[in-house]
Amino acid sequence: MLKTLVKRSFAKAWHKLEDDERINKRIAVVEVERSSRPEFGDFSSGIALAEAKNTTLSAHELATEFANALSTDITAELYSQVEIAGPGFVNVFLAPSLIHSALREILEMGDRFGYSTTGQEKPVQVEFVSSNPTGPLTVGHGRQAVLGDVLASLYTTLGYKVSREYYFNDEGHQIDLLAQSLWARYRQEFGDKTSIPEQGYQGEYIVDIARQLAKEPGPSVADFDEQTANRFKQEAISRISLMIKNDLDLLGVKFDSWFSEQTLHHSGEVTAALEALKACGGVYEREGAIWLKTEENQGVKDSVLVRGDGRPTYLMVDIAYHINKHRRGFVHVINVQGADHQVEQSCMRAAMRILGYPEDFLDYAVHQFVSIREHEKITRMSTRAGKFILLNDLLDELGRNVVRYFMVARKPTSHLEFDIDLARTQSLDNPLYYIQYAHTRIASIFRRVGSPALSPQVDLRPLEKREELDLIKQLDRFPEMLQQAAFEFSPHLVADYALTLARAFHAYYDSYRVLGDQERLTTARLALLRGVQIVLHRSLQLLGLSIPEEM
RNA sequence: GCGCCCGUAGCUCAGUUGGACAGAGCAGCGGUUUCCUAAACCGCAGGUCAGAGGUUCGAAUCCUCUCGGGCGUACCA
Known part of the structure; x- marks a missing residue:
């Protein structure tokens, strides 16, 4: 470099x-x-x-x-x-000769260019999406899915051993409500007037699942006893999980592991976590509940771990989950979360301090929300108000590539305004295609000359135009950019970089002819294009976008 | 009230960690094609970087305050 x-x-x-x-x-x-x-x-x-x-x-x-x-x-x-x-x-x-040496390095590295050994194979976990299995994913989850996925890819590139994990909150009050909602819909299939509980889940997808269940053979279930509650809980979770996994699949996001909250309860890890906190003097009792000493540990506000009735809070279980992560040997855990979880983040950090974990064990990649703009109207996402757009609908309409690009091209800490009209009607001016088109043009040239093998020893001296040297300097910046994008949780830098590189290439392509009758010059320029192609390819790959040879 | 994020061109956003006259895409106006894919290129126009102080040789960037927007401030998850 x-x-x-x-x-x-x-x-x-x-x-x-x-x-x-x-x-x-x-x-x-x-x-x-x-x-x-x-x-x-x-x-x-x-x-x-x-x-x-x-x-x-x-x-x-x-x-x-x-x-x-x-x-x-x-x-x-x-x-x-x-x-x-x-x-x-x-x-x-x-000096030009020095710049040429940078291109030579890229040609030597080929597809490995940009990879580094910085991470020394240290195990890192990226936990993201982790949406409750109480409904399908919204566009907000979509942003998080893409951010987490690209972040994980970046860390892999930097030589870390990365694991993508999804945490399923498949236990607790919300899940009970879900089971009751499903039960009510189920009874309605049999003509009952059973109504959905207050605060229950109203979505159409519950009706669909109820309908399927009602069609299954066997006697209909009339009483909501413990056994039935359990059965409906598991049915709801497994079917909604499938919907979620399907959406993620369409988005091109794959997880290495799906961690179930239930296992933490069954294994006794929640109880053990509480004991561990107690042993470190990190909790106290007040008004019949057990509280975490957040404020004493640089946190915002103390919060309840165990309720007056003895049931653990979400936070308590989450602490147990993080102890579990630590035990699994991750040296660094990155949780991708929305901006509405700041208190929880502060509590979790405090808990980690109490337990004596290293300061850099836990990190949060925080992102702001997504709103959708359509026909000059802006819709904010709010699950509670029932105002949300499903990720699935967006994918249906725009496809994986466009959705991924728009989700990742913005700085995570900025509010993302997703302009559907732009993504839809002006798709030809979409920056995504602009980047892909650059790759296509290069591929086309190589097709024409029959993809020659270009030795790194090729004579690069004919590359003396300012635009050519500038392009090489652009390429040389790639590894630095990747480090920054990863460590600052800023995947948008990759999208930005790819766009800048594509622009420089298009301008060069229009000013200079690559294939000419001077053999030395042509070969040198082909080498330059190979370099650009390698880096564009790597960029698109990191962003999870398709890499077209033709358009 | 308190905490976090944000405020940059008509619109959507970048801004290489404090650098030298502030950058892109879209929208607007005007050009370029007998030649490797015009899904491209070139040019014009457009900004008191919300405002006011402060630190510094030097500030869109750091600090303080004010104004404006989003989110949070649950024995919900």
């Missing part, structure tokens, strides 16, 4: 200066950044500006000294030029 090389060179040059008595200042890291505009070179450093006050020199004098020290690397063919600009920035222009 070019930045690594430049960084090394800058550090070396700076350390030469440190012996100068006028400077005499050791600093750990010499910051290097990519220049914001072409006239400022490829990389620049503002170190002279920042450090001048610690020396007897002015910023400009210090910059001059630094630039002099750097210029020995011109002869080493690292830079073509070193400049001082503005109040004391030092800008370097990379």
